[in-house]
Every structure is written in structure tokens, then in C-alpha cells.
Amino acid sequence: MTDTQRRFVVVGIGADGWAGLGTRAQNTLRDAAVIYGSARQLALLPQELGAQARAWTSPMSAHLTQVLDGDAGTGEVIHLLASGDPMFHGLGATVVHTVGAERVTVLPAPSSISLAAAKLGWDLSATAQPRVDVASLVTGEPDAVIPLLTDGARVLVLSRDGTSPAQIAELLCAGGFGESTLTVLGDLGGPDESTVTARAADWDLARTADLNITAIACVGPARSRAPGLPDEEFAHDGQLTKQTVRAVTVAALAPAEGQLLWDVGAGSGSIGIEWLRQTRTGRVVCFEADPARTERILANARAHGVADRLVPAGAIPAALADAPAPDRIFVGGGLDVQVLDRCWAAIAGGGRLVANAVTLQTEQLLVAAHADYGGTLTRLAIERAGVLGTMTAWRPALPVVQWVVDR
Template identity: 60%
Template sequence: MTGRFVVVGIGADGWEGLGSRARDELTRARVVYGSHRQLQLIPAGPAQRCAWTSPMSQHLRQVLNSDPDDDIHILASGDPMFHGVGTTIVRTVGAERVHVIPGVSSASLACARLGWDLADTTILTTVTRDVDTVAAALTDGRDLLVLSRDETTPAAIAGLLNANGFGWSSVAVLEQLGGPDERVVRGVARTWAEPPGDPLNIVAISCVGPRRSTAPGLPDDAFAHDGQLTKQPIRALTVSALAPSHRQLLWDIGSGSGSVAIEWLRAAPTGRVVAFERDIARTDRLLSNARTHAVADRLTVRGTAPDACADAPPPDSVFIGGGLSDEVLTAAWTALMTEGRLVANAVTLENQTLLADWYARHGGSLRRYGIETAAPLGTMTTWRPSLPIVQWVVDKP
């Protein structure tokens, strides 16, 4: 193989907006791949033009597996390494076989038009994700840029803002940025009534609504449940003990309502969770809770542990909140990645004894938490104790 994949970022301004390096590459190209819209932006030449067929991902995979003897040129929108095809190509064939010539990203152009600081702007995408996932980033005072899937996305986002108490947020839809047909439509979410416009757009949101935190400890009534719920104070301690981090995978065994898994995903926007739950009704409730909190796209549910653990991807962290047994601990400990963390909570004496035994063998920390909450007693107030929880936290050497 001697050929490379040359990825050229092109904006809505087409050939006129390209630099000399990009023009030279496309001028010498023998084969150029791109969408119909992108291919129309470059002048006619000797190169063979190949428009992506649907689904594009499958067509791209065929091209990347073709082992070319000569360079293959691929057009991408704006900056190919910003939510673009360039990232997919590099991950597939390796950086040494890819030459990227970036254009200006849609986010940079949008911030330039709006006068926003790009470094202080949260950027989301609905190109490969559901619009509902935007809800996880909503909080008062935050500026968001949302890459749209098509012309229907702005209205869907306005509806999402209204449904989540952010109806007074200002919305701007920026279409065909940098091109001759550039257009900016502004409004407020609660009165948004603009008809669908150009499919090539980005939605800017200045959030006005409730202040939301991603720190663990949501109120218990934030989750639908049947009593199988890690209560707020212990949940906050548990998620903190799990220490969610970038691109980690959590196993949540005996997930119940999914409260710990959901709080983990809210705290780690790039994290993923595999939940293990044997009860079908609880599984449905768990998934519903995950959709409510806009994290369902990063959560999958399997059956009963330890049987369902056998072919699950190895976790960076494990939480065991239900179904605790020696077999479950053994399966989780075996699958856990080196330097991964396991956190287990126990209420019954039998399970607390089991954790004490594992603590004696593997170390870590063993703590007993007792929580008391003020509650009415007749016309007075008293402390109502919850059942004490023993929590074992250990890192796998």
C-alpha cells in the first residue's frame, strides 16, 4: 500500500474559501469522494467524482478497506477532525495513512457570528445522537452550540427546551455558514414557530432556566422506583467513591431503578454503563429513568449477574448494589480492569459479613454509614434513622 487518504475540509463558500494547499491537493486528485453537495462546490477536472451512497458509513468502510496504490481524496465539511469524518478515517486506518487539511469548523464560524467565546461554549451533536441528549447539558447561563442532523432539528430542540423549563432561552439557527446563502434566524424557544429551513445548520442556545448540577445526589423523587433505590445521601457517597472519569465503563450490578448508573453518567459525559438487572419491570423503569435524564444512549441493560457478565465488555469500575453474593463478587473482580475500582453496598448482616471477608483478603476501605433524617413525631420533630449501610471500596492491583 502506497496510497494515503487525503481529507480536505470544505465550507459552504466552496472553492473560493479553500487555501492553496487544499486547492493543489484537489487539483492533482485522481478520485474524490464526497456528498453530492460537497462535490458540486469544486470545479470540474479530470478527477473521478464519487458521491457517497447510503448508508455512507458502509460506503466509507469499503473505501477505507480498498488498499489503494494512489492517494484517495475525501471531502469533509469544515474541520474534518471536529465531529467529522476525519476522526473515523484516522481510527480505521491509522494517522500515518491520513493527511488532513482542515477548514474552519462550523462552531468557529457560529461563535464568530454570535460574538461568543468558543472556549466557553459547550458543543453538542445530534448528527449521531438523539435530540433528547441535549437535555443533559441544559443549565441556566450556559451557551450551547448543537450540530443539527437536518432541517427538523431546530424545532425539536425548541420543544425540548420548553419541556425542560428552558422556554425563555434564546435560540439562533445559523444556516449555510460562510456561504453565499448564509442565514441566521433568531427567536425564543417558547414562541419558536419558524418553518424548517436549510438542512445544513447549527443551533445556538443561550440557556435561561433552572440551575442544574451534575454533582451526584439528585432527590429520590427524580427517579421512578418500586423501593429498589439507593437513597440520596448514600447514592452521593457511592458515586463519589466510584470516581467517574473520562471514557470509563461502569458495571452496575443489581441496578434496580438505575439511580447510581444515571448519576454516574451525568457526572461523566463520556462514560458508559452496562447495567445488570433480572427483573423485566425494573429494567423498563431503569431505561425510562435513563431517558428522563438524557443518558439512555450511553446505557445498556443485560440480565442477571453473574451469568450475564460472561461476555460483557470488561469494566473500569463496578458497583454492586443488589444481588450481592460470593459468585457475583468473584465474577466482577475477575472482569475488573487492572487498577479499576469496585464499590459494594450491603444492608443485611449476611452481606456485610461477606464484604468483611473480601475486605480481609483484598484490602481497600470498609465503612459503615448511618443516616438520620428529621421527621414529624406528633406535633414535634425527631430523627428517623435509616438502615445502616456497609460500603466496601477497593482498587484492583
């Protein structure tokens, strides 16, 4: 870092304002020349501070980018106010990611999650039973809560505003979790702190305090993250990798945090959606030419709470050229020599490709690819018991040939 590079100090401030800041944070703000923050945050500071107070304009993200990219003066230090702990779903993480940790000093206050846990008596440690999970609706949609819901779970939700609790209650009821208890903690740590508690099924408040944490004590069905959801949990037009084969396929793709999957010929999107359910930070690009199927994929993704990490793309093979480089590729539909060659070329070292074939023609492609590139070939033959007259007999599904290969 050169001496002329602009530096930033991010100060976390709670609803208790100036009085809740530590001595170091107070002294830092007393010495500040310029302080950026929301109008609400700036109003918490004493008027006698000599700094120029500058409220964020809308959209804040554009204003922040302008400040971070601004011309630097020698030794210039810019102070930014953030809510609570700036490194927990906060402004500090964005600033550090943009300019680098060496140019940023972060002075945290207790996060709203810590305040909520203290209020509720909920253990935040990773080994706690039940474990407490956190979801953020600040920039996301209410369906982001869905993957965390299971009987006995505890979830703390960073609400976008005062309408979020009602949206969460509606979502819980729709998913069979209407008996869950909602506790909305408003303006935590401040003089206007409030608490509202009710069952999701009984929730009747259209709006609560805008600055709130919504705590969910889940009561409902036990939901597993294991791949192989029932077929009826996906809307489809027949283009669906069936439950058992889907479970084997997702396991073969070996989901890992931070990875990107190409779901080629996505159909209903079931493979990509099940992939996303296995991790918190995985991403998927779904390639599908049919607009109706694309809309269906997005609807399925919303229903399973993973739409924020799924991006629809166009028809193959043309759309493959503009897609970000994948860590994993699944080819289920549209399999031909050109698509297979494009996908093989796109996989970097350490990546994996999984392809499923049902017809003799596509099976021959995988046999030839196996001869050229190695990997493993597996033939999956599934039979289910079904009615035959007054008796029961095995009914075989079409066998699937699966090729799994590492680059």
C-alpha cells in the same frame, strides 16, 4: 507504512465551496484522481476538475468502510471531502482512527462551530465566562443536550437536520428552560446563509435549513453536576439507592474520563446515570434481569441525557461473562458470593469495586471480603427529620455498609 498502502487526503470544504478553499486545498483537488463526497459537496467543485467524483451511497458508514478497506494500488491516493474541519466531529477523525494518522493528510476549513461563534461573538476558549459547550445531534438524540443545560450556559448544537431546532425547543420547554434564546444559523458561510432567533417557548418553525447550527443561550434553573440528585428525578419501583447514599457511592467510584462502569443489580439505574453525568466519555453497562426495570433504566437515562453511553445487559451472574472489561464495578443488587467473586475477578489492576449491603447476610459477605482483600468498610447511617404527631423527630433509614477496594 509500506509504499503499497493506500493513502487518504481529507479536504474540509464549507458552504462557500471552491472559492473558500485555500490554494493548497485547491491544488490538491486539481491533482486528485478520485474524490469521494456527498452529492452536495461534490456539486461545489468546478466541473473542469479531472478527478472521478464519487458520491457516497447510503448508508455512508458502510460505503466509507469499503473505501478504507479497499485493495491498495502502489502510491494510490484517495481524496475525501468533509464539511468544515474534518477533525471536529467529522470524517477526518473517523479515517484517522481507522487507518492511522500516518496514512492520512487533513486539510481543514473553518468548522461550523467557529463560524457560528464568530457570527454570535461567543468566546470559544476554555476559560471563557460563560463557557461555550458543544453537543452533536448528527448521530445522537436531542436529549444529548440535557447535561449541558444550566442557567447562563451557552451551547452550540450540531443539528442533524432542519427538524432539530424544533426538537431542541420542545426539550428546553420540558426542562424549565423555555425562556432560553434559540438562534438557528443555517448554511453558514454560504450564499444562502440564514439566521432565525426566538425564545424556546415561542418557537413555531417545524423546519429550518437542514445544514444548521442551533445556538442556545440558557435561561432557567441552575443545575449542578454534583452527584446526589433528588430521588424524585428517577422513576423507580422502590429499588433505588437513596440520594445521600448515592452521592457517597458515586464519589467512592471516582468517575474518570474514558472509563467503563459495571452497575450490577442496577434497579432504577441511578448509580450508573449519576456516574455518566460526571464525565463526557464514561460508559456504563447496567445488569438487570427484570425487563420492566430495564425499560425504566433506559427511560431514566434518556431523561438525564446519557442514554447514548448506557448499555443494558441481562441477569447476573450469567451476563457478566460477556460484558466488556470494567474499570469500576458497583454491586447494589443481587449480591452473593458468586457475584462478588465474578466481579473481583473481572476487575483489572488499577480498578475499583464498590459494594453496598443492607441485610445482615450481605453485610457478612462484605466483612469476609474485606478480610480477604482489604479495602475499607464504612457504615452509613442516615437520619432525616420528620413529623411525629405535633412534633418533629429523627427518622433513621436502614444503615448501609459500603465496601470500597482497589485491585
